[in-house]
Amino acid sequence: MKDRVLSASPLRRKLRYFCLFAVNFYIVAHVLLWYGFDIKPWGKTAMTGVPALIRGNINSAAIMVAFIIASVFIFGRAFCGWACHIRGILELSDWVMRRLNIKGYMKLRRSNILLNTRYAWLLRMSAFAILLMPVALYLKKHSFSLTFDMRSPAPWTDLPGNEGLLFASQAPFNMAFSYNFSEIVFLVVLTLVIIFTATFFLNFFFGQGAFCRILCPYAFMLALFDNINPFQRKITRVGQCSGCRQCAASCPQGIDVSREIHHFNGKVRSRECIKCFTCVDTCEGRVLKDTSVAAAPQVIPRAEYDRRPWHNEFKNMQSIEAIGPTLDFVSIILSVFCGAIASRLGGFWFFVGTIVGFVVIRLTIRFLSQLIRGASIVPQEK
Numbered sequence: 001m002k003d004r005v006l007s008a009s010p011l012r013r014k015l016r017y018f019c020l021f022a023v024n025f026y027i028v029a030h031v032l033l034w035y036g037f038d039i040k041p042w043g044k045t046a047m048t049g050v051p052a053l054i055r056g057n058i059n060s061a062a063i064m065v066a067f068i069i070a071s072v073f074i075f076g077r078a079f080c081g082w083a084c085h086i087r088g089i090l091e092l093s094d095w096v097m098r099r100l101n102i103k104g105y106m107k108l109r110r111s112n113i114l115l116n117t118r119y120a121w122l123l124r125m126s127a128f129a130i131l132l133m134p135v136a137l138y139l140k141k142h143s144f145s146l147t148f149d150m151r152s153p154a155p156w157t158d159l160p161g162n163e164g165l166l167f168a169s170q171a172p173f174n175m176a177f178s179y180n181f182s183e184i185v186f187l188v189v190l191t192l193v194i195i196f197t198a199t200f201f202l203n204f205f206f207g208q209g210a211f212c213r214i215l216c217p218y219a220f221m222l223a224l225f226d227n228i229n230p231f232q233r234k235i236t237r238v239g240q241c242s243g244c245r246q247c248a249a250s251c252p253q254g255i256d257v258s259r260e261i262h263h264f265n266g267k268v269r270s271r272e273c274i275k276c277f278t279c280v281d282t283c284e285g286r287v288l289k290d291t292s293v294a295a296a297p298q299v300i301p302r303a304e305y306d307r308r309p310w311h312n313e314f315k316n317m318q319s320i321e322a323i324g325p326t327l328d329f330v331s332i333i334l335s336v337f338c339g340a341i342a343s344r345l346g347g348f349w350f351f352v353g354t355i356v357g358f359v360v361i362r363l364t365i366r367f368l369s370q371l372i373r374g375a376s377i378v379p380q381e382k
């Protein structure tokens with residue numbers, strides 16, 4: 001199928017790319033102001049606000065997380081689609097791979113094969129629980145106490161080079177930094193390159209947006225607040241759908257949009273939706289809109305979808321590597337465990353360790369499985 005993502009309404013797509021770029025630009029500017037020019041308006045704004053909130057530390061990160069959660073009640077996971085810096089780098093990897101026209105990836109992308117089993121919530125929950133473990137340990141030692149400090153933590157906390165060391169102070173090996181301007185720039189570039197490389201390989205093996213779909217612990221947290229508010233804006237059918245499924249083929253999250261609106265009163269209910277509007281812009285009939293009003297009834301006859309989206313595992317959407325829930329669960333737990341070991345080097349390395357662990361474990365399972373069965377376990381493109 002032709003890549004309609006590239007040809008559909010480029011304006012909104014470009015605006016979204018711009019927003020994702022701007023978030024990364026903001027982070028870099030914040031770091032340079034803080035460390036290079038000693039201008040310190042507020043501290044780190046990141047998802048690290050979750051443990052801070054739990055500990056009772058009201059800081060800039062905690063306030064940002066509270067805003068993000070509030071936004072999910074109204075817009076769904078639009079934060080993921082428009083304002084998450086990791087998503088920005090992930091989209092950049094996708095863009096680079098499309099430009100390079102990497103055959104295997106393009107094939108994977110066209111089939112929209114992403115790892116998304118019906119047990120994904122269990123895997124995510126495990127990742128989230130493991131992420132919260134240090135908080136639980138902290139709370140065991142220190143009692144909950146309400147504090148307020150907008151300048152804490154510093155913007156580079158948990159990242160390579162924090163406190164003048166490449167890794168955390170307890171790491172078995174290290175390298176010192178003096179925080180002059182060129183070293184700050186080097187650390188920022190190094191961090192971005194590491195994130196880019198990790199997401200590049202994850203996308204390459206498991207499809208577009210794989211980190212968000214498989215490993216991100218915060219996706220589970222945000223999804224918890226999705227679909228609660230009955231007036232939440234959702235991708236909605238506002239016209240007559242022909243059933244062409246262009247929308248489904250274009251969704252970067254692998255959602256079978258067409259089936260969703262067929263089964264759920266004209267609304268996309270999937271908690272994977274990040275409000276990127278690619279489906280809206282791809283639909284030539286202008287059938288979709290992001291709104292809280294009721295959907296238009298479908299009066300024109302259309303091919304029936306007898307099975308619900310998650311039943312459609314080997315065709316197009318909501319698709320998987322069919323290795324079963326047990327191996328899914330084991331591979332995620334093991335990769336999060338790899339992340340926990342890597343986090344001895346600092347919080348940032350949890351991200352890298354989890355991705356590297358996941359890629360290695362899944363490829364090993366793939367290889368062994370093919371060896372035993374003598375056939376591919378990955379659904380082939382139709």
Ligand code: SF4
Pocket residue numbers: 079080081084085086087211212213216217218219
């Ligand atoms: S799922 Fe996680 S990494 Fe992906 S956009 Fe959302 S918060 Fe960011």
Ligand code: SF4
Pocket residue numbers: 240241242243244245246247248257258282283284285286287288
């Ligand atoms: S919503 Fe639009 S793109 Fe999707 S199946 Fe219907 S007509 Fe086709």
Ligand code: SF4
Pocket residue numbers: 235250251252253254255257268272273274275276277278279280
């Ligand atoms: S359903 Fe539409 S808006 Fe939601 S993630 Fe998929 S393409 Fe984006």
